[in-house]
Amino acid sequence: MEGERISYHESVRKGYERIKRDGMNNIWDRFEAQGFGGDPDKRCPFCLKGARCDFCSNGPCRADASIDKRGVCGITADGMAMRKMLLRNVMGASTYQYHTEQTIKTLRATAIGTTPYQISSPEKLKSFADRLGINGMGSVEETAIKLCEYVERDFNRKYDEPSKIVEALAPKERQNLWKKLGIFPGGIFGEMMLSTSSCLTNVDGYYKSLALKAMRLGIAMAYQSQIINEFCQDILYGVPKPHTMRVNLGVLDPDYVNILPNGHEPFLGFALVQLARQPEWQEKATEVGAKGLRIIANIETGQEMIQRWEMDDVFYGFTGNWIMQEAILGSGCIDVFVADMNCSMPVDPLYAEKYKFKLIPVSEVVAFEGIEERENYVPEKAETQAAKLIDMAISNFRQRRDTIEPLTGFDLNETIVGFSTESILDALGGSLDPLLDVIKEGAVRGVVGMVSCTSLRDYGQDVHTVDITKELIKNDILVLSMGCGNGAVQVAGLTNLEAKDLAGSGLQSVCEKLNIPPVLSFGTCTDTGRLADLLGAIAHALGDVPISDLPVAAAAPEYMEQKATIDAVFALALGLYTYVNPVPTMTGGPDLMKLLTEDLKTITGAQLHVETETKEAVKNILNHIEQKRKNLGI
Numbered sequence: 305m306e307g308e309r310i311s312y313h314e315s316v317r318k319g320y321e322r323i324k325r326d327g328m329n330n331i332w333d334r335f336e337a338q339g340f341g342g343d344p345d346k347r348c349p350f351c352l353k354g355a356r357c358d359f360c361s362n363g364p365c366r367a368d369a370s371i372d373k374r375g376v377c378g379i380t381a382d383g384m385a386m387r388k389m390l391l392r393n394v395m396g397a398s399t400y401q402y403h404t405e406q407t408i409k410t411l412r413a414t415a416i417g418t419t420p421y422q423i424s425s426p427e428k429l430k431s432f433a434d435r436l437g438i439n440g441m442g443s444v445e446e447t448a449i450k451l452c453e454y455v456e457r458d459f460n461r462k463y464d465e466p467s468k469i470v471e472a473l474a475p476k477e478r479q480n481l482w483k484k485l486g487i488f489p490g491g492i493f494g495e496m497m498l499s500t501s502s503c504l505t506n507v508d509g510y511y512k513s514l515a516l517k518a519m520r521l522g523i524a525m526a527y528q529s530q531i532i533n534e535f536c537q538d539i540l541y542g543v544p545k546p547h548t549m550r551v552n553l554g555v556l557d558p559d560y561v562n563i564l565p566n567g568h569e570p571f572l573g574f575a576l577v578q579l580a581r582q583p584e585w586q587e588k589a590t591e592v593g594a595k596g597l598r599i600i601a602n603i604e605t606g607q608e609m610i611q612r613w614e615m616d617d618v619f620y621g622f623t624g625n626w627i628m629q630e631a632i633l634g635s636g637c638i639d640v641f642v643a644d645m646n647c648s649m650p651v652d653p654l655y656a657e658k659y660k661f662k663l664i665p666v667s668e669v670v671a672f673e674g675i676e677e678r679e680n681y682v683p684e685k686a687e688t689q690a691a692k693l694i695d696m697a698i699s700n701f702r703q704r705r706d707t708i709e710p711l712t713g714f715d716l717n718e719t720i721v722g723f724s725t726e727s728i729l730d731a732l733g734g735s736l737d738p739l740l741d742v743i744k745e746g747a748v749r750g751v752v753g754m755v756s757c758t759s760l761r762d763y764g765q766d767v768h769t770v771d772i773t774k775e776l777i778k779n780d781i782l783v784l785s786m787g788c789g790n791g792a793v794q795v796a797g798l799t800n801l802e803a804k805d806l807a808g809s810g811l812q813s814v815c816e817k818l819n820i821p822p823v824l825s826f827g828t829c830t831d832t833g834r835l836a837d838l839l840g841a842i843a844h845a846l847g848d849v850p851i852s853d854l855p856v857a858a859a860a861p862e863y864m865e866q867k868a869t870i871d872a873v874f875a876l877a878l879g880l881y882t883y884v885n886p887v888p889t890m891t892g893g894p895d896l897m898k899l900l901t902e903d904l905k906t907i908t909g910a911q912l913h914v915e916t917e918t919k920e921a922v923k924n925i926l927n928h929i930e931q932k933r934k935n936l937g938i
Contacts, residue, residue, distance in 0.1 A: 305332050305335075305336050305344060305764075307764075308763075308764045308767050309763070309764045310332055310764050310765065311627070311628075311764045311765035311766060311767070312764060312765060312766040312767045312769075312770050312792070312796060313552070313624070313628075313715075313765070313766065313795055313796070314715060315552050315553040315554070315624075315631070315714045315715045315795075316553070316624070316627070316628050316631045316765060318553075318631075318711070318713075318714065319553065319628070319630070319631025319632065319634055319635060319711065319714075320332060320630075320631055322631075322634050322635075322711045323630055323631065323634040326634065326658065328630070328634060328654065328655065328658060329651055329654060330630050330651075331627060331629075331630055331649075331760070332760065335760045344760070345761060345762060350366045350367075350892070351889065352887075352889055352891070353381070353385070353889065353890070353891045353892025353893075354381075354384065354385030354388055354389070354888070354889035354890045354891070354892050354893065355367040355368065355369075355381040355384055355385060355892030355893070356384070357375050357379070357384050357387075357388070359503075359505055360376075360377065360505045362375075362376035362377065363375065363376065365377075365384075367379070367380060367381035367384050367892065368381060368892075369381040369382065369892065369893060369894050369895070377505055377506055377509070378509070379509040380509070380511070380893070380895075381892045381893045381894075382511035382893030382894070382895045382896040383509040383510060383511045383514065383893070384509075384892070384893070385511070385889065385890040385891075385892055385893040385896055386511040386514040386515055386518070386890070386893065386896050387503050387508075387509065387514055388889070389514075389518060389869060389873075389888070389889075389890060390499055390502070390503055390514050390515075390517060390518045390521075391499075391500070391503050392866040392869045392870070393499065393518050393521055393522065393866070393869055393870040393873055394496055394499050394500050394503075394521065395866040395867075396525070396865070396866040396867035396868070396869055396870035396871070397492065397495070397496055397521055397522075397524070397525040397529065397870055398496060399645070399646060399866070399867055400525055400529040400530060400533070400830065400867060400870075401459070401492050401493075401496075401525070401528075401529045402645060402669065403529075403533055403568055403569055403645060403646075403830065404528070404529045404530075404532055404533040404536075406569055406571065406645075406681065407532075407533050407536045407537055407540075407569075408452050408455060408456065408532070408536060409683055410540065410571055410683040410686075411423075411448055411451070411452055411536050411539065411540055412448070412449060412452045413683035413684050414448070414540060414683070415444075415445040415446075415448035415449050415452070416445070416449070417445075418683070418684040419683045419684060419686050419687075420575055420578060420686055420687040420690075421540055421541070421574065421575075421686070422540075423444055423445070423448060423539055423540065424539070424540060424541055424542040425538055425539050425540075425542055425543050426444045426539075428535065428538050428539050428543055428726075429444060429447055429448060429451065429539045430447065432451070432535050432539070433447050433450070433451055435472055435473065436451070436454060436468075436469065436472045436473075437468075437472060438450050438451055438454050448539070451536070454468075455469065455528070455532050458491055458528060459491050459492050459493055459528060460491050460493060460494075461490045461491030461494060462490055462491065462494045463489070463490040463491065463494030463495050463497065463498045464490055464494075465490045465491065465494075466488055466489075466490060467488075467489050467490055467491060467492075467524060467527070467528060469527050469528050469531075469532065470488065470489060470523060470524070470527045470528070473527050473531060473837065473840075474523070474527060474840070475840045475843055475844070475848075475851060476848070477843075477848065477850050477851070478840075478850075478851060478877075478878065478879070481908065482520075482523060482877070485516065485519075485907070485908070486516065486520075487516050487517075487519050487520035487523065487877065488520070488523070489520050489521070489523050489524035490524070491524070491528070492524045492525060492528045492529060495520060495521045495524040495525075496521065498517065498520075498521075499517050499518070499520075499521045502514065502517055511893060511895060511896045511899070512899060515896070515899060515900070518870075518873045519873055519874070519876060519877035519908070520877075521870065521873075522870050522871075522873040522874030522876075522877050523874060523877050525870055525874065526832060526833040526836055526874045526878075527833060527836075529833070530830050530831070530832055530833025530834070531833035531834065531836075531837060533830055533833075534827070534830055534831055534833065534834050535834075537570070537608065537612075538612075538724075541570065541574055541612045541613070542612045542613070543612075543724055543726050543727070544611040544612050544721075544722040544723065544724040544726075544727060544827065545722045545724070545726075545727045545730075546720055546721070546722045546723060546727055546731070546820075547614045547615075547720070547721065547722050548615070548718045548719065548720055548721075549610045549614075549615050549621060549622055549718065549719055549720075549721045549794075550615055550620060550621030550622070550716060550717075550718055551621060551622045551623075551624070551716075551717060551718070551719050551791075551794045551795050552621075552623070552624065552714060552715045552716050552717055552795050553623055553624070553628070553631065553632065553635065553714035553715065553716075554714040554715050554716025554717075555600055555620050555621030555622065555623060555716060556600065556623070556632070556635050556637035556638070556714065557595070557598070557637065558635075558636060558637040558705065558710035558712065559594060559595045559705070560589070560594055560595050560596050560597065560598045561589045561592075561594045561596070561597045561598065561639050561694075561697045561698055561700075561701045562598050562600055562637055562638050562639055562640075562697070563576055563580075563597075563598070563599050563600070563639060563640045563642060563693060563694065563697045564599075564600045564601075564602040564623070564632070564638055564640070564641050564642065565599065565601065565602060565605045565606065565609070565642045565644070566602040566603050566605055566606070566629075566641060566642060566643055566644065566647065566648055567603065567604065567605045567642075567643060567644030567645050567646045567647050567648060567667070567670070568603075568604045568605055568608070568644060568645055568646040568647065568828065568830070569605060569608075569644040569645055569646075569667070569681070570605050570608035570609045570612075571644075571681055571683070571686060572642060572644065572666055572681055572686060572689060572690055572693070573599065573601065573605050573606075573608075573609050573642070574609065574613070575686040575687055575689070575690035576599045576642070576690045576693060576694065577599045577609070577613065577618065577619045578687075578690075579687065579690050579691060579694060580597050580598070580599050580618045580619075580694065581616075581618045581619075585597055585694055586618075588694075588698050589698055589701070592698055592699075592701050592702050593701070593702060593705070594698075594701050594705075596617065596618075597618065597694065597697070597698070598617070598618060598619075598620045599618060599619050599620070600620055600621060600622070600623060601619070601621065601622040601623070602622070602623050602632065603623075603624075603625055603626050603629070603647045603788070603791070604625075604626075604646065604647060604787070604788065604828045604829065604830075605644055605647075606622045606623065606791075607622070607787075607790060607791065607827060607828040608827075608828055608830075610622045610721050610722075611721055611722050611724070611825070611827050611828075612722070621716075622721075622791070622794070624791045624792075624794075624795050625757075625758045625765075625766070625788035625789075625790075625791035625792060626647045626649075626757075626758060626788055627758045627759075627760065627765040627766075627788075628765070629647075629648075629649055629652075630649070630651070630655060633652065633655035633656075633659060633661070634655060634658075634659060634711070635659075635710060635711045635714075636659050636660075636704070636708040636709060636710035636711055637710050637711075638659065638661040638704075639661055639662065639696075639697035639698075639700040639701050639704055640661060640662045640664060640693055640696050640697040640700065641656070641661055641662070641663050641664070642664055642666055642693060643663065643664065643665045643666060643667070643670050643672075644666050644667045644670065644681065645667040645669050645670060646867075648665075648670055648672075650672065650673070652672060653672045653673060653674050653675050656675075659704070659708055660700070660703055660704040660707055660708050661700060661704060662677075662696050662697070662700050663675055664677060664678060664679055664693060664696065665678040665679075665680070666678070666679050666680060666681050666689070666693075667680060667681060668680050679692060679693065717795075717797060717800075718800070719794045719795075719797070719799045719800050719825070720799055720800060720801065720820075720821055720825065721794065721799065721825040722825065723784070723824040723825055723826050724826070724827070724834065725834065725837060725838045725841065728824070728838070731818055731819075731820060732818070736841060736842060736845045737845070738818075739842075740842070740845060740846065742810075742814050743855065743938070744938045746780075746810060746933075746938070747780065747810035747811065747813055747814050748780055748781070748782050748810060748811055748814055749779065749780045749781055749810070749855065749926070749929055749930070749933065750781055750782075750854075750855035750856055750857070750929035750932070750933070751781065751782045751783075751784065751855070751856045751857075752776055752781050752782075752783050752784070752856065752857050752858070752859050752925065753783075753784050753786065753826075753832075753835045753839075753856070753857075753858045753859070753880075754769070754772070754773060754776075754783050754784065754785045754786065754789050754790075754793075754823075754858075754859045754860075754861070755786045755787050755789065755829060755832050755835070755858060755859070755860055755868075755871055755875075756769050756785075756786075756787050756788065756789025756792070756859070756860045756861050756862050756863060756868075757787055757788045757789065757829070757860070757862055757863050757864030757865060757868050758788045758789065758791075758792060758862045758864065759862040759863065759864045759886060761862075761885075761886035762885065762886055762916050763862070765792075766789075766791075766792035766795075766796065766862070768861045768862055768885060768918065769789045769792040769793065769861045769862050770792055770793060770796045770798065771861075771918045772859060772861040772918055772921060772922060773785070773793050773798055773823060773861075774798070774806055775918055775919065775922040776859075776922055776925070777798070777803070777806055777807040777808070777811055777822040777823060778806060778807065778808055779808055779922065779926055780807070780808035780809075780810040780811040781811070781925075781926070781929070782811060782814075782822065782824070783798075783822065783823040783824070784823075784824050784826040784835060784838075785798075785799065785823050785824065785825055785826055786826050786827050786828060786829055786831045786832065786835065787828055787829035787868075788829070788862075788864075789860075789861065789862065790825055790826070790827065790828070792862075793823050793825075794825060798821070798822070798823040799821050799823045799824070799825045800821055801815070801819070801820075801821055803821050803822055803823060804816060804821065804822055806822065807822040829867055829868065829871060832871045832874065832875075836874075836878055839851050839854065839856060839878070842854060842856075846936075849936070850879060850909060851878055851879045851880070851909075852878075852879030852880070852908065852909025852910065853909070853932060853935060853936060854932060855929045855930075855932040855933045855936070855938075856880065856881075856929070856932075857880060857881040857882070857883065857925050857928055857929060858872070858875040858880045858881070858882045858883070859882075859883040859884075859921075859925065860872060860882070860883065860884045860885070861883070861885050861921075862885065862886075863884055863885070863886070869888075872884055872912070875910065876900065876904060876908060876910040876911075876912060877908055877910070878908075878910070879908050879909035879910050880910055881910065881911050881913065881925065881928045882910060882911070882912050882913065883913045883914075883915065883921055883924070883925055884912065884913070884914055885914070885915060885916055885921065886916070887914050887916065888914065891914075900912040901913065901914070911928070913925075
């Protein structure tokens with residue numbers, strides 16, 4: 305593996321060369337070692353097809369649908385593949401909900417005045433409370449507490465008690481369809497129990513039933529976990545608004561004390577920025593010989609932060625997405641790596657030892673072999689915890705700077721971040737009509753929500769994501785980017801105003817008129833729910849047409865982990881054409897693949913499309929969008 309098979313980004317390739325020279329265990333070499341016969345993408349054919357199971361002591365079993373070879377219990381290859389997918393979805397939903405639980409805990413503590421935060425967007429609190437039917441009379445703090453109580457009651461509804469959140473937020477057309485299909489969800493915890501219980505050996509082995517349960521869980525997750533999480537973070541830290549942000553590994557300067565909040569939860573990251581902006585902390589950093597103290601946003605925690613807060617010389621910029629992690633850690637520029645609930649790698653302690661930085665878990669779900677020191681996030685202690693982390697970093701600086709030769713000369717560029725439903729409406733003058741008009745006129749052919757991770761399957765890091773996005777905007781498709789894929793296009797320069805030159809003439813004219821890039825930085829993977837809410841608003845503005853009739857699609861060019869799989873399943877429940885790559889481990893179930901790629905069109909209006917080649921993938925997305933335009937008469 306070399307060149308772009310490593311990464312699209314030159315900065316990451318440079319980081320890889322350094323850690324390779326240093327003999328460090330790294331993701332690229334580990335990926336290559338997993339392949340058969342020197343081919344990093346060649347793996348066990350049964351595993352690749354999802355036709356393998358080891359859940360009970362009769363296994364491991366392999367299934368082959370072509371000869372009706374089943375597991376010992378009698379489960380088919382279709383059932384085997386879908387059951388494993390549903391369990392992945394349970395893990396994804398659980399992790400999203402964990403994040404949401406921490407957000408609600410933080411909002412409640414902030415409302416009673418025991419955190420260093422404040423309610424930054426009382427307008428969002430009021431409007432969201434109104435949507436949920438919460439009485440907003442009283443103070444901002446009282447309304448926030450009522451919101452916390454309301455959502456927690458809904459999270460804990462039984463699986464057979466319809467969710468009030470979904471009833472309040474989802475389009476009525478979708479709600480009616482979901483009730484007809486029997487997939488209107490109850491509370492998220494009950495839904496996770498229902499799905500997990502269904503996956504026990506000899507309980508539910510029917511692929512159609514399991515697929516419906518997966519969609520039901522996905523609906524609960526999107527509206528209860530994702531939308532509640534992101535909207536409550538907006539209430540706490542501000543609604544995202546467009547602004548510039550430094551990105552790429554050039555944000556790392558070895559002469560500064562550098563702290564990198566990493567993962568998916570921004571709570572301690574924001575607390576660190578607030579403290580680091582105080583002169584006394586900057587003075588402490590200069591006293592040990594540093595030029596100053598900086599907080600560097602990293603991975604999805606970083607995305608949450610950069611979408612909401614503007615950069616300065618303290619909150620300096622954003623590195624990139626998770627596959628960059630070892631290149632970042634090997635730069636020799638880091639003093640404390642703050643690991644919250646997602647996207648920290650088990651190998652990180654080796655890097656901490658080699659490159660002399662402190663690795664500190666700040667969530668009870670994160671643990672590393674050999675790392676005993678931790679600072680589990682507690683909302684009421686956030687300021688004290690942030691102060692401890694800064695003290696650690698300042699104390700670490702001299703040892704790191706004196707013993708580690710840093711890698712410098714990384715690329716540094718600026719991009720535009722901070723688009724949200726509200727900021728898009730602001731850019732359009734307060735109404736969706738200008739966007740709808742350019743879609744009707746054909747300047748913009750359609751919209752793709754690019755919700756992606758980053759993966760090394762088939763391509764190097766971010767290569768396929770960037771290629772797909774370039775091809776879409778060239779064909780006048782407006783792209784809303786989320787997740788680690790958002791980091792990919794930010795670092796690649798596609799969320800800059802200059803990227804309009806890569807767009808088709810129609811989209812280019814819209815970018816010039818509205819002064820926006822052709823790819824709008826829309827947030828993290830958690831913002832999938834925010835995107836669904838925006839699509840609901842567009843469908844309503846067009847006269848309450850079904851979401852499945854809109855000229856839109858979802859794309860995950862490099863999905864990776866369990867949260868991504870439930871995002872995709874929710875998109876199918878929502879009625880979206882959904883492109884995914886790499887090929888999911890489900891192809892051993894031919895009836896299951898037919899259900900997802902063909903039959904769903906007449907069930908939810910959705911379609912799963914699987915394709916590894918860029919131009920073919922985009923051609924199919926464009927065909928779908930043009931057919932939807934034709935059906936709408938535009």
